[in-house]
Amino acid sequence: MVIKLPNDHELIPHSKRPLYDIYIKGSPEKGEVGDCPFSHRTMLHMEEKGISFNKMLIDEQNMPEWIPEVSEGNKKIPFMLELDTGKWLHDSDKIVPYLEKKFPDPKLGMPDDMPPDVGQELMPKCLIEFVTSKPGKEEDEKRQQLEAELKGINDHLAKGGPFFGGKDVNTHDLTLAPKLKHTILAGKEIKGWSMPKEFTAINKFMEEIAKRPSWKKTMYSDKYVQDGWQLKVKMLTQE
Numbered sequence: 001m002v003i004k005l006p007n008d009h010e011l012i013p014h015s016k017r018p019l020y021d022i023y024i025k026g027s028p029e030k031g032e033v034g035d036c037p038f039s040h041r042t043m044l045h046m047e048e049k050g051i052s053f054n055k056m057l058i059d060e061q062n063m064p065e066w067i068p069e070v071s072e073g074n075k076k077i078p079f080m081l082e083l084d085t086g087k088w089l090h091d092s093d094k095i096v097p098y099l100e101k102k103f104p105d106p107k108l109g110m111p112d113d114m115p116p117d118v119g120q121e122l123m124p125k126c127l128i129e130f131v132t133s134k135p136g137k138e139e140d141e142k143r144q145q146l147e148a149e150l151k152g153i154n155d156h157l158a159k160g161g162p163f164f165g166g167k168d169v170n171t172h173d174l175t176l177a178p179k180l181k182h183t184i185l186a187g188k189e190i191k192g193w194s195m196p197k198e199f200t201a202i203n204k205f206m207e208e209i210a211k212r213p214s215w216k217k218t219m220y221s222d223k224y225v226q227d228g229w230q231l232k233v234k235m236l237t238q239e
C-alpha cells in the first residue's frame with residue numbers, strides 16, 4: 001500500500017522501496033521515457049518480478065561522460081545502480097540473468113533456456129538491414145529475410161501461446177516484445193511495410209503483452225520510436 005500525502009510525497013512500505021536506479025533512454029527535460037528496447041526489456045523484467053526502481057532518464061545524444069566508469073568502459077544504455085550494495089550493472093544481456101538469479105520468484109527463466117534460433121536475428125540485424133536497404137532487389141531480399149525471421153517467431157508461438165512461456169510470460173517474451181514493437185513501427189515508418197496478416201500468433205502475442213501491467217507501466221510513445229528510427233536510418237545511410 002502506498003499512502004498519498006496531500007503534498008504529493010509518498011510514504012512507501014519498506015518492502016516496496018526502490019532497490020535500483022535504472023538509467024534509461026529518455027528526455028530529461030520533458031520527463032519522458034525514450035525508445036530503447038534494451039531499457040524496455042530490463043524494466044519489463046523488473047516489473048514482472050515486482051522489483052521497485054527509480055527511472056533515471058538519459059539523453060542519448062548527450063550522454064554523461066562518467067558512464068564508462070560505472071559500465072566497464074561501455075557507454076550504452078541501460079545500466080543501473082543496486083542501491084543496497086552500491087554495485088553497478090550494465091547491459092541487459094547481463095542484467096536480466098543477474099536479476100533472475102537474485103529474484104527467482106516469479107521464475108522467468110534464463111535467456112539461454114530459450115530456443116536459440118527463434119527471433120535471435122530480428123533486431124538489430126534483420127530490421128536494420130531492411131530499413132536501410134535500397135529500393136528494388138536489395139529491399140525485396142531484406143524484406144524476405146525479415147519476414148522469414150518473423151515466420152520463425154510466429155510458428156513457435158502458434159504451437160502454444162499466446163506467449164513463449166504459454167499462459168505466463170517468460171524472459172523470451174519480455175526480450176522479443178520490445179523488438180517486435182520496433183519492427184512494426186520502424187517497418188511502417190521507413191518502408192510503408194505491415195506485418196503479414198498470416199502471422200496471427202504474433203498479432204495475438206502483441207495484443208496480450210500490451211494488456212499486461214508491466215507493459216503499461218513501461219510504455220513510451222510510438223512517436224519516439226518512429227522519430228528514433230528516422231534518425232538512425234539517416235545516420236546509417238549517410239556513412
Ligand SMILES: N[C@@H](CCC(=O)N[C@@H](CS)C(=O)NCC(=O)O)C(=O)O
Binds near residue numbers: 025037
Ligand atoms: N547489448 C546492450 C545494447 C544496448 C544499446 O545498444 N543501447 C543503445 C540505446 S537503445 C545505446 O546505448 N546506444 C548508444 C551507443 O551505442 O552509443 C544491451 O542489451 O543492453
